[in-house]
Amino acid sequence: MGTLGSLRRKAVATAAAVGALALVVGCSSGDDSATGGGKKDGKVTITMGMYGVMGIKETGLLEQYEKENPNVDIKAEIAGDEQTYYTALQTRLAAGKGLKDIQGIEIGRAKEITETQADKFADFSDVPGTDHFLPWKESQISTKDGKVLGLGTDIGPMAVCYRKDYFEKAGLPTDREEVAKLWAGDWNKYVEVGRDFKKGFKGGDVAYMDAASGLFNAMVYGYPEQYYDDKGELIYDSNPAVKEAWNLAADAAEDGLTAKLRQFQPGWDPGLANGTFATAVCPAWMLSHISEKAGDANKGKWDVAKAPKGANWGGSFLGVVEQSPVKEEARKLVAWLTAPEQQAHIFKEIGNIPSSREALDSPEVKNAKSEYFSGAPIGQIFGAAAQEIPDKQVLGRKDGTIKDTFSQGLALIEQGDAKRDEAWKTTGERIEKAVG
Amino acid sequence: MATSTTKALAGDEPPRPSPRPGGEGTARRRGALWHRLDIKGAPYAFVAPFFIIFAAFSFYPLIYTSWISLHDVELATLDVMEWVAFDNYVELWGDSRFWNAAQNTITIGVISTVPQLMMALGMAHLLNYRMRASLFFRVASLVPYATSVAAAALVFTMIFERDFGMINWALGSVGIDPVDWEADKWPAQVAISTIVIWRWTGYNALLYLAAMQAIPADRYEAASLDGASRWKQFIHVTIPGIRSTIVFTIVLSTIGATQLFGEPLIFGQGPNGVTGGADNQYQTLGLLLYEEGWKNYQMGRSATVAWAMFMLLVLVFVVQRVIKRLRSRTS
Numbered sequence: 001m002g003t004l005g006s007l008r009r010k011a012v013a014t015a016a017a018v019g020a021l022a023l024v025v026g027c028s029s030g031d032d033s034a035t036g037g038g039k040k041d042g043k044v045t046i047t048m049g050m051y052g053v054m055g056i057k058e059t060g061l062l063e064q065y066e067k068e069n070p071n072v073d074i075k076a077e078i079a080g081d082e083q084t085y086y087t088a089l090q091t092r093l094a095a096g097k098g099l100k101d102i103q104g105i106e107i108g109r110a111k112e113i114t115e116t117q118a119d120k121f122a123d124f125s126d127v128p129g130t131d132h133f134l135p136w137k138e139s140q141i142s143t144k145d146g147k148v149l150g151l152g153t154d155i156g157p158m159a160v161c162y163r164k165d166y167f168e169k170a171g172l173p174t175d176r177e178e179v180a181k182l183w184a185g186d187w188n189k190y191v192e193v194g195r196d197f198k199k200g201f202k203g204g205d206v207a208y209m210d211a212a213s214g215l216f217n218a219m220v221y222g223y224p225e226q227y228y229d230d231k232g233e234l235i236y237d238s239n240p241a242v243k244e245a246w247n248l249a250a251d252a253a254e255d256g257l258t259a260k261l262r263q264f265q266p267g268w269d270p271g272l273a274n275g276t277f278a279t280a281v282c283p284a285w286m287l288s289h290i291s292e293k294a295g296d297a298n299k300g301k302w303d304v305a306k307a308p309k310g311a312n313w314g315g316s317f318l319g320v321v322e323q324s325p326v327k328e329e330a331r332k333l334v335a336w337l338t339a340p341e342q343q344a345h346i347f348k349e350i351g352n353i354p355s356s357r358e359a360l361d362s363p364e365v366k367n368a369k370s371e372y373f374s375g376a377p378i379g380q381i382f383g384a385a386a387q388e389i390p391d392k393q394v395l396g397r398k399d400g401t402i403k404d405t406f407s408q409g410l411a412l413i414e415q416g417d418a419k420r421d422e423a424w425k426t427t428g429e430r431i432e433k434a435v436g
Numbered sequence: 437m438a439t440s441t442t443k444a445l446a447g448d449e450p451p452r453p454s455p456r457p458g459g460e461g462t463a464r465r466r467g468a469l470w471h472r473l474d475i476k477g478a479p480y481a482f483v484a485p486f487f488i489i490f491a492a493f494s495f496y497p498l499i500y501t502s503w504i505s506l507h508d509v510e511l512a513t514l515d516v517m518e519w520v521a522f523d524n525y526v527e528l529w530g531d532s533r534f535w536n537a538a539q540n541t542i543t544i545g546v547i548s549t550v551p552q553l554m555m556a557l558g559m560a561h562l563l564n565y566r567m568r569a570s571l572f573f574r575v576a577s578l579v580p581y582a583t584s585v586a587a588a589a590l591v592f593t594m595i596f597e598r599d600f601g602m603i604n605w606a607l608g609s610v611g612i613d614p615v616d617w618e619a620d621k622w623p624a625q626v627a628i629s630t631i632v633i634w635r636w637t638g639y640n641a642l643l644y645l646a647a648m649q650a651i652p653a654d655r656y657e658a659a660s661l662d663g664a665s666r667w668k669q670f671i672h673v674t675i676p677g678i679r680s681t682i683v684f685t686i687v688l689s690t691i692g693a694t695q696l697f698g699e700p701l702i703f704g705q706g707p708n709g710v711t712g713g714a715d716n717q718y719q720t721l722g723l724l725l726y727e728e729g730w731k732n733y734q735m736g737r738s739a740t741v742a743w744a745m746f747m748l749l750v751l752v753f754v755v756q757r758v759i760k761r762l763r764s765r766t767s
Contacts, residue, residue: 081706087730094514116512260619265706266593267618270600401731404707411714415619418715433533434732 108400150319228396310388545693560644577638697722
């Protein structure tokens with residue numbers, strides 16, 4: 001009986017131990033390689049997290065690097081939607097788990113990262129050979145005490161992409177020089193051309209532009225200050241630039257010039273494929289999206305004209321996580337990926353405009369033409385647009401969120417859910433909630 | 437902690453007289469003690485793992501969430517907490533988005549649960565007949581349930597697409613104007629309910645079917661001897677026979693509807709999914725929680741929404757109990 005008793009006692013203890021073990025496993029925090037990368041048998045594994053079409057994986061640069069550095073193995077993960085990507089990144093930064101060695105940072109998040117997460121990213125200021133960037137690009141990812149948290153990939157100078165065949169049907173000029181002249185210097189003229197387009201277009205249900213939010217962004221990003229002033233105070237509700245952009249975008253929406261689509265959301269891609277709109281304000285990086293989604297069937301129908309005014313919409317950085325076990329190797333990889341030659345390569349392949357001065361000056365970029373966009377000299381168009389970008393660009397902590405909220409506010413007008421004053425008020429309330 | 441809990445539980449047991457009073461010698465008495473411990477203690481030991489895990493993954497988060505909800509905390513800086521007492525709750529009470537989300541949760545819940553359970557009843561009734569390939573139909577009815585929410589929602593999003601979706605194409609072919617399923621309130625809610633209905637009808641039907649098969653066949657025989665039609669049999673024999681299962685599925689569906697999240701999130705996609713449409717026209721409480729926590733990064737407000745949801749569920753069940761008690765008293 002005694003032995004049987006002790007056996008049972010053991011069973012009780014075992015059951016309890018199993019329970020305790022489950023607790024321990026559930027709560028244990030962090031292993032050696034919290035970022036997925038590491039070194040093993042002389043082989044270095046570097047993990048990357050990116051979003052959208054940054055062009056780094058798509059143009060074969062990672063394979064090239066692996067070939068040149070046989071001991072390096074790169075694992076890249078790409079999220080389609082930046083909002084989803086950034087939410088996950090925030091959660092992982094807070095938890096200190098699940099991060100990649102290299103993380104992409106979108107311009108709208110740069111300020112928040114430099115203000116709140118500076119200690120979690122590695123410094124690039126002492127990495128050699130990284131002094132070839134546009135000065136404003138580097139300042140956007142630098143902290144007040146001079147730490148550089150990442151290196152720039154592309155920037156977003158702006159143009160207008162338009163369908164030549166639709167312009168012809170509407171009785172408008174089709175040559176890119178003449179088209180650019182129609183709206184030179186003033187976004188109001190761009191909307192004015194839209195009214196002519198609507199009157200003149202015969203042959204189906206085609207809207208002038210894809211979304212009011214595209215026009216809004218293009219206008220707002222043409223000013224040095226957008227939603228915040230350089231002291232970090234919110235000025236979105238008093239900044240005349242924002243109000244002006246809002247009113248013009250609302251005009252376009254109310255006049256039925258938009259296809260009521262939401263950029264990068266479902267509906268936009270089939271809209272491109274089926275040609276339901278004639279123009280889209282396009283930052284350089286959007287060209288790859290348009291050509292991919294509009295597909296071969298529309299090759300040669302699209303063209304690119306100079307935008308009414310210069311502006312910078314978007315652009316990204318690559319940062320290295322401080323706790324990465326392969327920090328040195330990752331920084332080296334980032335420096336290589338953002339070097340002038342590689343940036344020029346990405347531009348040549350898919351049209352993302354370099355943030356490197358040297359790359360912008362290279363003949364490869366200057367002479368580039370896009371076959372898809374009717375042979376448009378995109379190197380010259382976007383290169384010139386890059387010169388028009390204001391030298392000073394004030395970023396704010398919640399730029400990305402505020403931009404999304406304004407896009408939704410304009411959607412309210414497009415969908416007929418609200419008049420513009422009401423939509424403006426709703427947008428303001430939502431921003432208060434989001435940033436307050 | 438685990439060991440001590442078990443011991444404490446076993447030790448708290450009140451002393452009882454030995455089953456055989458006047459036992460011979462200490463060895464025997466010790467044996468009896470072990471025996472008693474075995475009978476009384478073992479069950480606790482065996483259920484302990486569940487309750488330990490429950491404590492770690494349900495009870496602790498619940499308490500911690502309530503603690504967070506009394507603070508101002510941002511996701512990026514979880515270690516910086518500012519005590520605000522019940523401010524978050526007061527603010528939530530006065531927030532139109534909360535009431536809008538609560539209302540959407542109820543309306544989407546009703547237009548997805550009611551048709552779903554009715555259709556499941558009908559389907560189970562049909563599956564209960566003798567028919568060819570009944571196994572095939574039973575398995576097939578479970579397939580939607582086995583599909584992931586994400587996949588189902590993505591497919592339905594394309595089907596309900598405004599310009600090139602299948603539904604609008606079908607409507608157009610019979611001369612009905614296209615519906616902007618995402619942008620308009622009721623169409624969006626109907627579309628989301630469709631995803632829910634599609635996924636869960638078969639699952640509920642199988643639950644009903646299992647219950648129906650437990651109804652003794654002689655009841656049907658007696659009913660048909662009395663001249664009851666198939667429909668009468670369904671109403672007077674089948675439904676009362678599976679009443680407890682119906683109540684169970686209603687409880688399950690209510691909890692499911694309260695937590696509705698994946699379908700509307702993916703239906704809207706991107707920033708629109710998080711806010712439940714540009715006009716919050718299909719934002720559920722689950723989405724509001726997500727928006728506060730993972731778009732606005734306000735963990736305190738997010739936790740407040742979580743607690744409000746929990747309390748709503750408790751309220752629903754209290755009301756249901758009260759009604760039940762009142763009804764049983766009157767009858």
